[in-house]
Amino acid sequence: MIRLFGFLRHDKNRITIQLANKDKELAAATNRDDSAEVSMRPSGKTPPQRSQLKPQHIADATQRSRIVQAAHKFTYMNMLWLRDSEEVFGLQVDPDYIPANRFKSMEEKCQGILAELREEIPAKWHDEISNVMVIHTFNEEMTQMRSNGSHRVREVGPFIFNCSNNLFYDDEQRTTKFKEDIGFVVNEEGDKWKMFRNPALMKTYSALVRGVKSIQGLSPDEITKPAAKSTVETKWRVRSITPVAIAMAAVYTRFAASNDRSFQAVGSQTGIGYQEDYEYYLKYLYEGLRLEVPSVQDIFEVWNDIFYPKRSEAPKTISGSVDEDLDGFLNDLHAEADEARVKQQQNEQVSDEDHMEHSPSWRESRPCSRELTEPQMSKQNLPSNARPHQSRSSLRSSSLLMDLEGSPSSRCHRTTRNEGGKNSKKKSVPKKRKAAKIVESSEDENIPPQPKQR
DNA sequence: TTCCACCGAGTATCGCGTGC
DNA sequence: GCACGCGATACTCGGTGGAA
Incomplete structure (x- = not known):
């Protein structure tokens, strides 16, 4: 009963607001001299008046x-x-x-x-x-670009997550299905060799820069199709993946799976700090590149192999003097980088040609990396003191989408780890990981794309 | 406390450009 | 000519801050 009254009160307020808005519209319409121009659409809305509103902020x-x-x-x-x-x-x-x-x-x-x-x-x-x-x-x-992006990602959500339209477009079902993936369940034991490699992230990126058609009608083992027409990818001449692109894909993917209605810096429904997480991902990826951390370099190799297999240049590492102890923030990365260096030295002593074969462009140190697209990572993999401020109860910005307990991807991650031993050979032999990972991931997570039914 | 104006953000829709 | 992607426009909705 209380709920009913609450609902009625809410409804009343809503109607009041709507009436007030209508009054405003009427007044605005009266003020505009648009008598001859405005024709009503079937829906009752007025057509866009392209020549008015939105002041031109720059004259030239x-x-x-x-x-x-x-x-x-x-x-x-x-x-x-x-x-x-x-x-x-x-x-x-x-x-x-x-x-x-x-x-x-x-x-x-x-x-x-x-x-x-x-x-x-x-x-x-x-x-x-x-x-x-x-x-x-x-x-x-x-703002407009973010808005369009969020709308398009939601539009092709079933293709990104390989789920049915009914499931994806039902807020409740979608939230239930993906709540682990968007960080409601925290897996403290992440696998850095699986992070940012989830096909869903790649599909999100593909949809954004290659258009939504690039992820429709894919076979189960496909992640993207080449852009057939002019897209922003060709327009901007994107030739390699960058930290920004991966981080962007990560937050958009999380948003798509969440029940947030609007893509804001902090999700209004979930409380997910999209902006905060985004910046964290960036930091992780940039630092990983700068420190030449194998697991991070591998992320870019995986993405580039999928999106820019032949054209991609070496991901750019960030050069410059190194300020030690970046707030103690990426200790994992530092440790891994050190470990990798030691292994490399050992390998060199044994004149391991395979290793040399795999030390390509990634290792080239270049000045800052604007072109890099962003990778996504999971914060769980970092020391707790390295995580950004968690202002939202149990909500971790984990991007799940790659590595959460219970998720298909995490299952295959764990399996891989257990088989090979924690942090074992994979770290020093990133070469073969890529293909295997994607296939694994695809098999576990990808359901054949469903035709859009909306 | 309420009202109001403003602003930010998302959505629906459209026109234009491009490639087949 | 058609299909598609991109960008623009107008609209709605919700939040915020200041004034009454």
Whole structure:
């Protein structure tokens, strides 16, 4: 009964709001001189008036166009969310900025973002980069890009997760089915050799940069199809995977599986800190590359083999002087990097040709890595003190999608580990892992794609 | 406390461009 | 010409902060 009253009260409020909105619409319509232009759609909505609203923030059409394009690419390839955008845009370039320290402090982080912004925005407008209209336009377009991305990911959710449309489009069923995957169940024993390799993440990435058709009608062992037409992938000339792309795919995948209605920095329903997790993934992947950690390098190798098998260049590691102890944050990575170095030295002594064969481009140290697409990782694999602030009860940003207790992927992960022994040979022989992993993962997790029934 | 304006975000829909 | 992807537009919804 109480619920009923609550519902009625809520309904009443809703109707009141709707009436108020209608009044506003009526007033707005009255104020507009649109008598001749506005025709009603069958649904009753007015058609888009492309020439009105949305003030043009930048007068110069060419400049605006370039800023818009830069913002779109920046969203997917550099930073999904921009914290303190006005502050970042207004920063003075620090000539002493070292990419390797990017995650050490907020100042370094902002400098890193600023450096990327300046790479995307044509040099002739660098002087105007702190212009409020530029900032506003840039932010607006980033928002739009995120919005479109979230909508498209949800749209092809059944293809990403290989589940039925009925299951995916039912909030309750989807939440129940994927709650482990989105972090409600924490598996403290992650497997770094499985992280970020879940086919769902790759399909999400594919849908975003190659279009939704690239993941429809796939055979069970397929993850993506080459983009047949012009897509953002071709437009932006993406030739290799980057940390940003993988991290982006991770958070979008989690969002798609969650029952959050909107893709916000913090999920309104789940409390998942998408932005926080995203930044954490980035940090992990960038650091892993910089430290030449085999498990992280392998992530990029796996992704590149799938998306850019022949064209991909060596993933770029971040060069520069190394500031030790990055907040003690990625101890695992440091330890693994050290271990890998020791093994490599041992192998070299035995003149292991196989090992040399596998030390390709990944090891080339290059200046900062803007082109890298983002990888996804699971925080569970990191020391507890290394995890970002957990403000939301049991919700860990684990991206499940790769490595949770009970999930198909984690099952195969554990099996692999047990068979080979914890952290055994896989670390020093990343070469053969890739194909096996994907196949395993695909077999376990991928249900044949279902035709879209909506 | 309530009202209001503003803003951010997602959705539905459309037009344009591109490739087959 | 058609199908598809991309981007733009207008709309709704919800949150927030300030004023009354």
